[in-house]
Amino acid sequence: MSDRILMAHGSGGKLAHELIAKGVLPALSNPLLDRLDDAAVFEVSGRLAFTTDTYVVNPIFFPGGDIGRLAVCGTVNDLSMTGAVPLYLSLAFVIEEGLSQDELGMVVSSVRQAAAEAGVQVVTGDTKVVNRGSADKIFVNTGGVGLVPEAVEISGSKAQPGDKVIVSGTLGDHGIAVLSQREGLTFGTELQSDCAPLNRLVAEMIEVSPRIHCLRDPTRGGLATTLNELAAQSRVSIRIYEERLPVRDEVRAACDMLGFDPLYVANEGKLVAIVPPDDAEAVLDKMRRNRYARDAAIIGEVGEASPGRVVMKTRLGASRIVDMLVGDPLPRIC
Amino acid sequence: MRFVDEYRRSDLAQAVIGRIRRGSTRKARLMEFCGGHTVAILRHGIRQLLPPTVEMLSGPGCPVCVTDNSDLDKAIALARLPRVILTTFGDMLKVPGSRSSLQEVRAEGADVRTVYSTLDALQVARDNPGRPVVFLGVGFETTAPTVAASVLQASREGINNYHVLSFHKLCPPAIRAILDSGEVDLQGLVCPGHVSAVIGSQPWEFVASEYGIPCVVSGFEPLDILQCIDMLVSQIEKGESRVEIAYRRGVHAEGNQRALELMYEVFEVCPAQWRGLGTVPGSGLRLRKEFAAFDAELAFDFDPGPTLHPKGCICGDILRAVKRPSDCQLFGRVCTPASPVGPCMVSSEGSCAACYQYGDGAAGE
DSSP, rough: OBBBBBBGGGGGSHHHHHIIIIHHHHHOOHHHTTTTSSOOOOOSEEEEEEEEEOOOOOEEETTEEEEEHHHHHHHHHHTTTTTTTEEEEEEEEEEEETTHHHHHHHHHHHOOOHHHHOOEEEEEEEEEEOOTTTTSOOOOEEEEEEOOTTOOOTTTTTTOOOOOEEOOSSHHHHHHHHHHHTTTTOOOOOOOOOOOHHHHHHHHHHHHHTTTTEOOOTTHHHHHHHHHHHHHHOEEEEEGGGGOOOOOHHHHHHHHHOOOGGGGGGOOSSSSSEEEEHHHHHOOOOOOOHTTTTTOOEEEEEESTTOOEEEEEOTTTEEEEEOOOOSSSOOOOO | HHHTTTTTTTOOOOOOOOHHHHHOOEEEEEEEHHHHHHHHHHTHHHHHHHTTTTEEEEEEOOOHHHHOOHHHHHHHHHHTTTOOOEEEEGGGGTTSSSSSSSSHHHHHHHHEEEEEEHHHHHHHHHHTTOOOOEEOOOTTTTTTTHHHHHHHHHHHHHHHHHHEEEBBOOOHHHHHHHHHHHSSOOOOOEEEEHHHHHHOSGGGGHHEEEEEOOOOOOOOHHHHHHHHHHHHHHHHHHTOOOESSSSSSTOTTTTTTHHHHHHHHEEEEEEETTTEEEEEEEEEEEGGGGGGGGHHHHHHHOOOOOOOOTTTTOOOHHHTTTSGGGGOOTTTTTTOOOSOOSSTTTTTHHHHHHHHHHHOOOOOO
């Protein structure tokens, strides 16, 4: 048997069944999935959070992760940013014919590990195979549901003047790690993607301060774009301080070399929190004890004037506008 | 990190700013030639920190911006030819020509590929022996030697499907054109750091000696730029005009001889068309006769059509420092980085894009 995935693997016939039964199910096994009905059936009670995302990262394997880990973490994090406790995921692959079964196996294994780490289950899924050239190796689509605890009211529209802005760690690790592997641009670096599930971190933060106003993960477009979204949604201004921004030396060096600004480079395991000033220190303390937020820092505060505007105090003591990302300096990083 | 931290130290920066504020009594309108300097100045908020006597003007030093529509139209027409692969640095994709952009013709089916270096373009030519591969050569003295190296390499390897469309430009003649026009009241010139790393500081001497304008070559970190401004202010206060280097770790008076030799082995000086400046004699580079086979303008038969310029766009005036981006009625309304009308809003080194992105020095809250 060829170790490549063929069009027939997506036909719904014998090969397709074999691929699922041998390549996917054993790794992800759980009672809801193993029933293999057309839909997963489960009971929940409470406020449901529901999200979907699609992953097309190139290359599919990068330092610190791969498209499988990215898909699980991205979906878990989207749920977590509403304060929800993630429960169940759906997982669909669009595979380009010719992908090796080993590569698929590695992606599935990463899905398993990331789901186990986050404590979520993949309960339904799908696999399609398309002609060579109709996809690039593998695309992954996910859905996710989670339950929002009582009294938690987190939204991008809830930032208040006086609130503190916290970022959970170093900026731009994911974007630069992926870029360093890109064909035609490989450069040597020890840098790893920060790709990680943040649901436990969020639960710990909510435990300390159930009054957290906003949470968002600064993925594509980076911190600058996320802060602009929050400022616009909440109709407030945000001021940040350049010297407080955590950025790794490697990321800064790569950004200087390539003409990027770490403020605009993607993260996959970071969050921005906007919290009432009285709770900020306690939340920060708690965050720094989590392995995914050791470098957390209060980087700024929310203001009243000029709603929608984000301003940064530079190292030199001047102020400048921090606008949203325009264009696409780093295509397909997630 | 040793390699940049010391050039970003705020205590040192404050000290230099203090010295500029105390020392500057005479009018000092300073032009930063280079788009990289414009971006750094706005990104670090340097304009706000200067005394009212010192005013920074952005010059024409953005290669993407000064590429004329007539030249862009040639690249677009070439890309449309059957079987041609056009390779280019990413910045050029979105720049609108008279009727279209490379991005648009790519969407229509043209094979336009972004490369990060000329060696990547050469590799595309090796990988596609049956198809003509054109490298769109846009840039100043900093990039021209690398393009020259790719032509020499192609020649050595006998790669005969590699061609260069050369719109390369030389910086000193552009400054002469601006000064000769008499449109801009200028007391000092911030000379481009990377260009000067190749050509040296010597080619700027005429600005100091013939026009009496102080020149200082600057690096791109905040302290480099502040030191450069301090040195210019000091010359202006003393009534001197000399060429100095505030970027000694990168620039020597004589430049990079090896790079210059490479450049002139392959290219010869010719007139060039600049957006905003028109035809500037001795400011372009074309392939020498010996390398005519690599010259895309000669190798293909194509019709770029008549040149048109967008109504209301004042990129040309902005590139001559006669106007500022905020003087343009399209700026921020019709013309934004997401839907640019003129090239200064497209390029990451364009003054309009930098002003839009960072604010033009007075970030209100």
